[in-house]
Amino acid sequence: MPEFLKVLPPAEALRRFLEALPREPSIETERVSTAEALGRVLADSVAAPHPLPPFPRTTVDGYAVRAADTFGASPSLPAYLSVAGEVVMGRRAEIALNRGQAALVHTGGMIPSGADAVVMAEDCQQARQHEIEVLKPVSVGQNVLQTGEDVKAGELVLERGTILRSQEIGGLMALGVVEIGAFRQPRVAILSTGDEVVPPESEPAPGQIRDVNTYTLSALVSGAGGVPVRAGIIPDGIDALLEAATRAHQTSDMIIVTAGSSVSARDVTADVIQRLGRPGVLVHGVSIKPGKPTILAVASGKPIIGLPGNPVSAWIVAGLFLTPLIRRLQGVTGPLLTPTLRARLSTNVPSEAGREDYVPVRLEVTPAGLVAEPVYGRSNLIFTLVRADGLVVIPPATTGLDAGAEVEVRLI
């Protein structure tokens, strides 16, 4: 392995990781029904085939009018307008208004030609049959959505690389775009290694433990928008791992290997990754706790993460890198924003300077606000994470935080 590899802070490690990946996604695209596309990433930009709204609409119940006919109207001196008819919902407005005329309209209905504003129903009253008194003036355009006010015809409304949220799905439907081109969801192969590891459904003999990492990591991959591919439990030793990793590299878009946590197991993982393709191992060691013995690599355009075998370390490191990588493989740009909750620490939390500490915490709602109570437990203990609601990150420049300190908690 090159000499310059050293322990890096996580942000710098991620930067190097992303830099070594191709800018343009190499993943194929597929046609997807827009209605089922929540969380998918657009492969083609979308331009509006027509304006939205496609015709002028009223935003209130009332009377479509020429605004000029209402100027100066008041309860003491109403404007009298003759009612030329009603605009039926879902139909073209057949009426054409002349001066002194009004048309009854319902919210969302089409504005008839000749009208340029709508008087709210509560600002009118019936004078005679087919005549109303307008008690309040309206200005031109008042209570009217103009054609194209939301989107103009031909406007670029969604760019390639956009993650589709509920609102993008709605916007596409409004434009009649009921099918889209989307990047295939990245397949993430998960390899769990170790002679002591057995499948969860089996009864472990003394000295054996059940596989946890395959399932925690699968769930994290699903949550991050990828498709987990469970590649099974790989025995210790270079041959079995090389064979499994080579197969995973051919059939998946990304690989996660949970190396055994022993020094020799980690060395084997790095060796195997190095043989899969160029540029190979980029980072060997990240300055975080837990999770320091992490390997980040790219082989022929595909990211590979070598994780410690401890379930808590593996989970925390995967949580840092999975989402940015899965997004990047689908060409998503823009910063990844992580919302947090503010809380006060219930107790002192010591930390070593020079590394980021990820401390699992329980949150308690109190009258004085949220209190974050550290959940202590070694990184081998998966129930440490079960007992936690969030993580507090202790920055590398500090040697810990005091009880009562305000912290930002990432929900987990």
Next chain:
Amino acid sequence: MPEFLKVLPPAEALRRFLEALPREPSIETERVSTAEALGRVLADSVAAPHPLPPFPRTTVDGYAVRAADTFGASPSLPAYLSVAGEVVMGRRAEIALNRGQAALVHTGGMIPSGADAVVMAEDCQQARQHEIEVLKPVSVGQNVLQTGEDVKAGELVLERGTILRSQEIGGLMALGVVEIGAFRQPRVAILSTGDEVVPPESEPAPGQIRDVNTYTLSALVSGAGGVPVRAGIIPDGIDALLEAATRAHQTSDMIIVTAGSSVSARDVTADVIQRLGRPGVLVHGVSIKPGKPTILAVASGKPIIGLPGNPVSAWIVAGLFLTPLIRRLQGVTGPLLTPTLRARLSTNVPSEAGREDYVPVRLEVTPAGLVAEPVYGRSNLIFTLVRADGLVVIPPATTGLDAGAEVEVRLI
């Protein structure tokens, strides 16, 4: 409708809504593979069938020893121990250590009987064949995970009503619980009403618009852990809506109706909901903008939300109530915590006192931190939400916020 109905603040409206629902979920349960149970809610509490770890394990590579044999050891005066053998990974530790003996162990391996601590490999050196020098003392229990240190046999590890995150799935797998009882995901029927509304795949005639709400709401329901049931577009008028709502009430666990936004359409919705069962309409009007004309009801134990027809109003109100309701239907307790990002407003934002304003914002990453730029657009314009990254809530007690004010942004 009863006289006492009035416009309520959203938190109070939600409280009344939840209070009117049965405490115990009436929804059926089903068996689910734990590996596929991300986001599902446990219907039965889980106790540990055995301790975790099930045997004492070393957390480091090194030598299992009797701690007493290392007391006072130092580089100048090492403790000499004879190596009785190696504990093979995944096998029972067959060795039983006597005084003055050590056994080679690898991280995660079983501690042999007679040993009570592990010396790290780097604190030992080979003396002769089958003999090591220990250069540093260890205390009893050092570098050892004790049997049951994570979870004791019989311990209640997960309570009924727990939402399964990746870590709970891992914890269940560690215990060999590969199948669980889960509440069925609530079916949420979505009824989109209006004579002007046509399906997205059709070509709207003048005066018609495509259905947006069915699809934005479906995506919100999926995101909140429910199963959307698209009940179709219902024409205006009480008969069609009553028929569709009655069918939805029989076959779903919850109903959302997007009423036309006209006053008469809203009245029809309230009338229909009132006929579905007791106690009926609880809240008619919520003091938020947009979204004031919201109806919250419970009919025979099933929640019903009547939303304004405007896509932005419908989306914002659904976002407030859907998640707490879907959780409640599955018996999830505990507060719903909403993480946020801190940002500074780019401009003044006016607001009326006495209501909560939900202002869509775009977020920009600047050297001075995040800046929130309001996205203005009327609540009829779905692309207002497409252009936004988050929502800023202006509290009811203020009359707006100034440019530069720190705000909390909920990502959307």
